[in-house]
Amino acid sequence: MKKVVRTLATTLSLAMVLTACGGGSGSNKKDSGAAAEDSKKEFGIVFNAPSLVVKNEGEAIEGGTVNYGLINESPVEGIFEENLSQSQYDSYIQQLYQGGNLYNLDESFRIVSSDKVDINYDFENNQITWKLNKDLKWNDGTPVTSKDLAYSYEVVGHPDYTGVRYDPSEDERIIGMKEYHAGQADSISGLEMPDDQTLVVKYTKLTPATQWGAGMKPSLMPYHYLKDVAIKDLESCDQIRLKPLSWGPFYISSMVQGEKFELSANPNWYKGKPGLDKINVEVLSSSNVVAAMKAHKYDILSEVPSKAVNELKEVPGYQMVGKGQFYYSYLGFALGHYDKENENIIPNPDAKMANVNLRKAMGYAIDQMSIAEKFYKGNNTLAKSVILPVFTDFYNHDIEGYTYDVEKAKSLLDEAGYKDVDGDGFREDPKGQPLVIKLAMMSGGDTAEPLSQYYLQCWEQIGLKVELSTGRLIEMKNFYEMVQNEDPEIDVFAAAWGVGTNPSPKESYGNHAAFNLSRYTSETLQEPIDRITSDKASDPEFLAKAYKDFQKAVFDEVPVIPMQWRNEWTIVNKRLLNVDAGYGNGAEVTSTGDWKVTSDKPIEK
Incomplete structure (x- = not known):
């Protein structure tokens, strides 16, 4: 469900990172009318792939084993039940052995x-x-x-x-x-x-x-x-973590917990014998991806890190296809409390980040397009909204997003009364008290550290003193535990959502949602969410307007700042047949049960 913002090429120096704060804003804007011409394309990212079968050629052999690389910076948690797991990496494995959803x-x-x-x-x-x-x-x-x-x-x-x-x-x-x-x-x-x-x-x-x-x-x-x-014990039991049952084409036959998983053909699969005998899943760090693929260690990866796309396109023996990912990274703010007993979000009007102009200023201070180009080799782009363009009827093209504008950021802070009272170069709060903002950010890969320093430099440029929570980057599991537990060390956090096919914002931004990590709600924000889930939502125009009003409320009230959308690339060895890298809503969609291979070993040329 959650994703780490991925890695920076090792050749990108910290000096290059810091110069991005001085980039111009002119290239960051796109005419909204042009965007409307292709409702599923934003800055070159195409959100239109119901089915995207990788068209490899050759005659399939009987059985065979496929090696699957699962990109993650740490071992997976290993809760193999979707009603209990909160990790998309567990979901990757479950989807592999189940072959998709029930529906x-x-x-x-x-x-x-x-x-x-x-x-x-x-x-x-x-x-x-x-x-x-x-x-x-x-x-x-x-x-x-x-x-x-x-x-x-x-x-x-x-x-x-x-x-x-x-x-x-x-x-x-x-x-x-x-x-x-x-x-x-x-x-x-x-x-x-x-x-x-x-x-x-x-x-x-x-x-x-x-x-x-x-x-x-x-x-x-x-x-x-x-x-x-x-x-109460299901989440920790062996039946879920070590020996989960499967109704799909494969099941977990053995594992090195959190690191390696052997998926064997299910002898009782309802469609008969799957095309493969096994799928071997191995967790690997994004920093090792290029070397592993050049050695043809894996047939397919869970994803291709943005930094590695251009290099992997040149590796012989593979094909790559891309589409807009169901994903956005965002900047969240600690704005309240989640009452677990009553399952309610309770905003705190006295929170350090409660001033909406302060939040907006932090968004306008960051040059997202420079991040996309220099950190992610052009495979990312500015995220304008928390609703993705793939949801054609619901996406609001009128939202421009937080385009880079330092002067606007400074003006917003001035209006809100954040001024440098003592002449040290940093602004005090409207009461004249010192203001130090704590940013929580995840460790992992070779992007996180320079990217965190980039953020701090950008905010310093508009007079905000921002420091890393705990003084360092935080491992992913601990990061989300701290955010969910409302750790007082966190004022702002850089996170990401792997978005599902249900576009409803209720689970992430609703007034009862545990996943509402900013702990913010208001009548203006909740009202369109309620419309989205109401009886009247059977009217397509009513539903579309509710979604668009919700996006405007997010932009105006800033519980979060969307930062990056990104391309999702699938790399597949040429021996592997019937891989569908699409969104899964096409007329004919293949599953892992349909996968076959044309040879015993990966093709190397």
């Missing part, structure tokens, strides 16, 4: 039927009927049943649930969920299982947002395998 996505990324499950939305009767394919089995040979689907709802809604997927405003539309979550009922009365393949989920009101996943838990949890584990 399909249509062109607007709505959840629809697949060959694994038939989904019927009955808006008149406020219910969804799920009909599972009777041939689905877990890799231990046990048939998949409607109880496995129902168990996802029961786990997430349980009072002892340890994850963050429970959303009272959406999940409590399911009849009986509120009472179950409060411990007043032993079961969810709105879940009915007329037979082993059918689950009917009844709602007080079935809203259009449900089609994108709101109030829905569309994943399978093997009830027969997990039922004897207390729900």
Whole structure:
């Protein structure tokens, strides 16, 4: 789910980094009318790839093993259950062995039927009927049943649930969920299982947002395998961490915990024998990617670091395809508190970063286009919004983003009363008191350190004294623990979201959302979020306007500052067939079960 902002080429010196603060702003703007001409393209990044099959050639051999490099700067956490995990790296592995999701996505990324499950939305009767394919089995040979689907709802809604997927405003539309979550009922009365393949989920009101996943838990949890584990212990149990079951083409047959994973063909896969015998997954640092690929160690990578794109394009034996990634990096601000007991966001009007002009000034002080060009070799660009252009109907082209403008930044601070009172070159707060802002930023790769120094220099240029929280960069896991726990050492944090196919901002910016890491809400921000999830959202124009109003509210009130969008490149060895690098919402999308190879070893030329 979360991503580290990736790495800077080693040849880029700190001197080059610091000069970026002095770059001009003229090249950073793009005519909004031109942007509207191609609603899925921004600064050369194309957000239009429903299906993107890498077209390698050759005749497939029987079986074979593929080596998969998972890019991360530290071992993966290893919670292989999507209702419990908070890491996209765990999700990468789970998607590999499951071969994708239980459901399909249509062109607007709505959840629809697949060959694994038939989904019927009955808006008149406020219910969804799920009909599972009777041939689905877990890799231990046990048939998949409607109880496995129902168990996802029961786990997430349980009072002892340890994850963050429970959303009272959406999940409590399911009849009986509120009472179950409060411990007043032993079961969810709105879940009915007329037979082993059918689950009917009844709602007080079935809203259009449900089609994108709101109030829905569309994943399978093997009830027969997990039922004897207390729900409070699921996250740490061996059945989840070491020996998870799979209904997909592969399962985890062995592992070196957090570092290496052997995925073997599931003998009970509903489509028969997968095209491969095994997929070997290995975690590697972004700094080792180029050397590993030149040695043809991996057939495919989870992603290609921006710094390595141009070099890897020249490595023989591989093909590369690119598209806009479901991702944005952002600057977040510590603006309040999350009340876990009542599941509410409570803004703090006295927070150090509460002044909106202070936040805006920090955004305008950074030259995002120079970062994209010098740090990421032109594979990134200025992010204008927290809603991606891939959501064509919802993206607001009128939002220009925080284009580099030092004079505007200074003017905003002057207006807000942040002035240099004692002549030391740094501004005091409006009360004349010293102002020191603490920035939390993740370690990892060879970009983080010079990039952090770049930020500090840019803010110093407008008179703000900013220092690193704890005095140094922070390892990713500790970083997010500190942010989520509202560590007083953090005033500002540089983070990123790996965005899902549900564009709703409710989980990240809603007034009940644990993932609202800035801990900010307001009537102006929440009102369009409520419209997005309302009954009236069945009207496409109403829904589109709600999304656009939300983006304007984010730009005006600045709970976060979007910083970078980026291209996502997939590199595939020429022996590997049927790899689909698209968004997964095309008419025909392949999965890992369809992968095949044309030779025993990677092609080197």
